[in-house]
Amino acid sequence: MAAEIEDYYVQQDKMYVATDCIIFGFDEGNLKLLIFRRRVKPLLGSWSLIGSFVKLNEDVGEAAKRVLKEITGLENVFMEELRTYGAAERDPGFRCISIGQYALIRINDYDKELVEIHGAHWYDLEEVPDLVLDHNTMVKDALSRIRRKARYKPIGFELLPEKFTIPQLQQLYEAIYNKKIDSRNFRKKVLSLNVLTKLDEKDKYNSRRGAYLYKFDHKNYQKLQEFGFNFEIS
Amino acid sequence: MAAEIEDYYVQQDKMYVATDCIIFGFDEGNLKLLIFRRRVKPLLGSWSLIGSFVKLNEDVGEAAKRVLKEITGLENVFMEELRTYGAAERDPGFRCISIGQYALIRINDYDKELVEIHGAHWYDLEEVPDLVLDHNTMVKDALSRIRRKARYKPIGFELLPEKFTIPQLQQLYEAIYNKKIDSRNFRKKVLSLNVLTKLDEKDKYNSRRGAYLYKFDHKNYQKLQEFGFNFEIS
DNA sequence: TCAAAAGTGTTACAAATACACCCATGT
DNA sequence: ACATGGGTGTATTTGTAACACTTTTGA
DSSP, rough: OOHHHTTTTTTSSSEEEEEEEEEEEEEETEEEEEEEOOOEEEEEEEEEEEEEEOOTOHHHHHHHHHHHHHHOOOOOOEEEEEEEOOTTTTSSOOOOEEEEEEEOOOOOOOHHHHHHHHHHHEEEGGGGOOOOOTHHHHHHHHHHHHHHHHHTTTTGGGGGGGSSEHHHHHHHHHHHHHHHOOOOHHOOOOOOHHOOOEEEEEEEESSOOOEEEEOOHHHHHHHHHHHOOOOOOO | OOHHHHHHTSSSSSEEEEEEEEEEEEEEEEEEEEEEEESSSSSTTTTEEEEOOOOEEEEEHHHHHHHHHHHHOOOEEEEEEEEEOOOOOOOSSSOEEEEEEEEOOOOOOOHHHHHHTTTEEEEEEGGGGOOOHHHHHHHHHHHHHHHHTTTTSSSGGSSSSSEHHHHHHHHHEEEEEEESHHHHHHHHHHHHHHOOOEEEEEEEEESSSSSEEEEEEEEHHHHHHHHOOOOOOO
């Protein structure tokens, strides 16, 4: 009888566990999504999120980091679980659940190259094509998550380069919330958080006058991360 | 070569997928957690969350609902995914990831009996004993989730019976936030949401004078669910 | 009559919103 | 000199926070 109970595990079903990364970047004033052409059957050649099966000896989070590094060369990226996609019929092959994880990345030229080498591509969010399986749903869900989360955690900042201007930060939030923000109120609110250090440099890429560059005060930024803040925007 | 690619799935690892339910109730002014004694080895007899393996032909969400119904007799319960517990070493037996799902339940006497029959027990949150595996972590995580979510979704209301008093609702929020709330401000805020319908009945269980019972205006309540609201409390 | 919980309003303060003009610079 | 985006201040409104007494009724 004890043996029967001990055999309980063995009687259970095993299945594949995958993870798919919803990778966001911010460039040219737009939110972008990193997708690539699937290299295995079925659905070979279709656009897809970047993902991988989870190995027996590997944490789910590790699997996502592994595949993200493979394709973007990046480590220590902001990545967080979105949710499980666990419908019985979601994969036309054998039963496979997938854990969606979204990542926020600072796009730069070096990574752009690496990404192309792997057959990946940054797409404007509005122009994302049909993706395999339920991947379009994952993207939609991840976007909702970011929109909500940006209201109380400074995750938007994960998408900016080390030095950035306040108009850039505003553009980013405009892209996330998908609406125009009053620049006076935005500036007031952002500066009141006490996480920005003004530099002596200007970025003249977008205007003749140039905009002051800022960087983060990492100590205070860390506090924001931990305790959250209120960043509702009219 | 094509065959090799098609064999890609077959080369992958399969594992067990479980789901564990973090079931909250509200009774006698306290948040409670439903746990039960594990009926299988290993760890037979230890306190544990209520869970189950996910079957091959079953959605992850369905699995959670199945086991919840088995033990509480309840259907159509508020249940939502918490997150995946996917560490490689989390289960001492064979590799098994678990998807935590938290549920909010209206405790009533009928269900109390059913629960006891299944060897389950409602514990005050402060008195929850050591649970197997990472289940205590799941409880902690679920509680944080509820605390955050209660600020913008009316989930607290899921824990109340159909008819309830405003002092009860306040007690509930005091239990969730773990702090005292000013009753005048609370009442003002709750009533301003326009989701409560005052009944002519009074509940005299807690006081001689009795407190008016209310129920939800389901149409407006639905809107709150969809769009969220701001329920920060001092 | 008293104990115990229910119910009620106002004032002070803080934060969010709405709004329009001058500045700096490269061409 | 002008076009373009960068940068600044104030008044109004809205919402949050703090605060104490009266009412009801069963025992």
